[in-house]
Every structure is written in C-alpha cells, then in structure tokens.
Amino acid sequence: MIGLEDITYSYRTGEYRALDHISLTFRRGEWVSIIGHNGSGKSTLVKILMGILNDYEGTITVDGEVLDDENRAELRKKFAIVFQNPDNQFVGATVEDDVAFGLENNGIEREEMVRRTEEALKAVNMLEFREHEPSRLSGGQKQRVAIAGALAMSPEVLILDEATSMIDPEGRQEVLDILKAIHHQGKTTLVFITHDLSEIEESDHAVIMKDGRVISEGTVEEIYQDADALVASRLVLPFHMKLSKQLLDGSFMSYDELVERL
Numbered sequence: 001m002i003g004l005e006d007i008t009y010s011y012r013t014g015e016y017r018a019l020d021h022i023s024l025t026f027r028r029g030e031w032v033s034i035i036g037h038n039g040s041g042k043s044t045l046v047k048i049l050m051g052i053l054n055d056y057e058g059t060i061t062v063d064g065e066v067l068d069d070e071n072r073a074e075l076r077k078k079f080a081i082v083f084q085n086p087d088n089q090f091v092g093a094t095v096e097d098d099v100a101f102g103l104e105n106n107g108i109e110r111e112e113m114v115r116r117t118e119e120a121l122k123a124v125n126m127l128e129f130r131e132h133e134p135s136r137l138s139g140g141q142k143q144r145v146a147i148a149g150a151l152a153m154s155p156e157v158l159i160l161d162e163a164t165s166m167i168d169p170e171g172r173q174e175v176l177d178i179l180k181a182i183h184h185q186g187k188t189t190l191v192f193i194t195h196d197l198s199e200i201e202e203s204d205h206a207v208i209m210k211d212g213r214v215i216s217e218g219t220v221e222e223i224y225q226d227a228d229a230l231v232a233s234r235l236v237l238p239f240h241m242k243l244s245k246q247l248l249d250g251s252f253m254s255y256d257e258l259v260e261r262l
Contacts, residue, residue, distance in 0.1 A: 002026040002049075002157060002189070007058035009044055018044040019056070020212040026157065029186040031179070033200035034193050035223075036209035036233055042193050044212070046161050049191070051076045080155035084162040086142030087135075089149070095121070095137070096130040099149045106153075120152040121145075124178050140171020144178055151182070158182070159191045164199060176202070197224070197235055208233050 002025070009019040019041050026032050036042050047053040048060070051072060060067040062075045083089055092098030099120055103113040121127040124144040134142060143163055150158055160179070164172040180202050182188055192203065200206050206223045208216040208230075216222075216229035223229070224237060 001028055001061075001063060003059075003061040005059045005061075007045075007048065007056055007060070009048065009053060009056040017212050019048070022058075022212075022214060024207065024214070024217075026189050026191060028156070028189055029183075030204045031183045031190040031192065031202060033203040033206045033220075034191065034209060035195060035197060035200060035206060035235060037195050037235075039211070040209040040233070041212040042209055043161070045209075046081070046159055046191075046193060049157075049159060050079060050081055077153075078156040079159065080150035080153050080157070081159040081161060082143065082146045082150055082163045085166055086139060086146055089146045090134040090142070093133065094130065095126060095132050095134055095145050098134055098145060099152050102149060102153050116152045116154070117148075120148040123151055123182070124148045138171055139167030140174040143167060143171065143175050147175070147178060151188075155188065157189045157191060159193070161193045162195070163192075164194070164196075172199075195235075197230075197237060208235065 004022055004024045007019055007022040008017055010017050022041070022045065024032075034042055034045065044053065048056055054069075054072070062078060065071060065075065067075055090098050091101050096117060100113050100117045103116060108116070118127065118130075121130055124147050126141065126144050126148060129137065129141065129145075134145060137145065146163075147158075147160075164175050167175070176199060179190060179192070183190055183202060192200070194200065200220055200223070203220050206217065206220050207214055208223060208226070210229075210233045215232060216226045218226075229235075230237065
C-alpha cells in the first residue's frame with residue numbers, strides 16, 4: 001500500500017504550489033485514476049512517486065515504511081512507469097531486446113530474463129512481435145511493448161502517465177484492454193493518469209485534481225455525479241454517460257452495460 005500524507009511541493013521557494021497538501025492512498029491491486037487538465041498537478045505527483053522530485057513536504061509510506069533518503073532507492077524498485085510518448089521509451093533493436101533492457105541492467109540472470117521477457121510479452125499479446133523493430137509498430141503496439149517492459153520488472157505499482165493520449169482510438173482501446181487484464185489479476189496497483197473521463201470506467205477509485213489540489217475523489221460513479229468538480233476542472237462526461245443518465249433515472253452505466261440494457 002502507498003500512502004501520501006499532506007504532500008506539498010513548489011518548484012521554487014515561495015512560488016505557486018504545484019501540489020498543495022495532497023493526501024491519497026493506493027491499495028494493493030487497486031486501479032486508481034487521477035484526472036485533470038494541464039497544470040492540475042498530475043505530472044508533479046508522478047515525478048514525486050517515481051523519485052524524480054524528492055524535496056517535497058509531507059510523508060510517503062510504502063507498505064508501512066516511511067520513504068526517506070536511506071531506503072528511497074530500494075523502495076522505488078517497487079514502481080514502474082509508462083510514459084506518454086511511446087517513441088521516447090525504446091532503446092532496444094527489437095521488441096524482445098527492449099523488454100529485456102531493464103532486466104539486463106539489473107543484473108538478472110539470462111534464463112530468468114528470457115522467462116520474464118516472454119511472460120511480459122504474452123501478457124500484452126505481443127509475443128509474436130518479439131523480433132520486430134519497435135519503430136515499425138503502431139502506436140498502440142508500442143505502448144503495449146512499453147507496458148511489457150514495465151511488467152517484466154515485476155513492479156508492485158505500475159504508473160501510466162497519459163499513456164493513451166498520443167495514440168489512435170484503436171491503439172487506445174488495446175492499451176485499456178491490457179490494463180483491464182492486469183487489473184483483474186489483482187497483483188499490481190495501477191495509477192492511471194489521464195484527462196479523459198471515458199478512460200476511467202474500470203477504476204476502483206478516481207481522483208480529480210485542479211491547481212495542485214484534490215477537489216473530488218471516490219468511486220467512478222461518485223466522480224461522474226460530482227457536477228461541481230467536473231465543471232470546476234473543465235472535465236466533460238462521455239456521451240454514453242450523459243445518455244445513460246438521461247434515459248435511466250440518473251444512473252450511470254458503462255458503454256457495454258448501456259448497449260446491453262438498450
């Protein structure tokens with residue numbers, strides 16, 4: 001479990017707070033979506049979680065252990081991240097080489113490295129592309145390979161920082177389907193950063209951020225019902241959610257649920 005208590009961060013002393021007294025909990029196996037537009041504090045939060053920014057105020061705990069200078073490097077091994085632009089994440093000549101890169105850097109024995117690479121590629125349905133050049137893949141395939149590279153490291157927490165924002169709708173759905181499968185296994189905590197409300201339907205918990213603060217959090221349905229927070233953060237309900245609310249006595253349904261009901 002990851003706990004953030006009263007986290008505050010300013011990029012320069014006395015300037016506007018990029019994070020303003022943030023307290024959140026990420027439970028094991030949970031899918032938590034963090035939603036907000038540019039400037040909301042999402043990226044700063046990710047940088048703190050990944051150890052890029054460490055001069056914050058407040059306390060972070062990882063499995064009950066307070067994160068500090070002595071244990072930071074070891075505890076950060078429990079985290080992995082997939083970034084926004086898939087083209088900026090590749091270092092290997094082939095898909096297989098790229099997924100194995102982090103394992104090789106960590107000194108994993110070859111037999112174990114091969115096993116974990118294969119398992120990770122299977123998990124994202126990309127094993128048949130193992131010998132392909134990453135540059136020849138579609139955007140969705142590239143992000144699936146990036147997810148495989150993260151999964152190969154056996155993280156307890158997988159952070160996805162706007163990982164669907166630069167790929168086409170088909171690739172976006174491919175990535176979301178992979179995340180659903182990972183989530184259903186219940187082993188990995190997913191921290192999903194997005195500005196698109198249509199992507200959070202599978203989440204266990206959702207958080208809206210604005211100007212460095214949490215302005216709403218709860219279940220997905222609670223977030224969809226929080227009209228004040230949606231307006232304040234300039235977030236728009238997906239069309240099928242608006243439709244279900246109008247047709248079904250104010251209830252919200254996923255796209256698939258709505259199609260089945262109608």
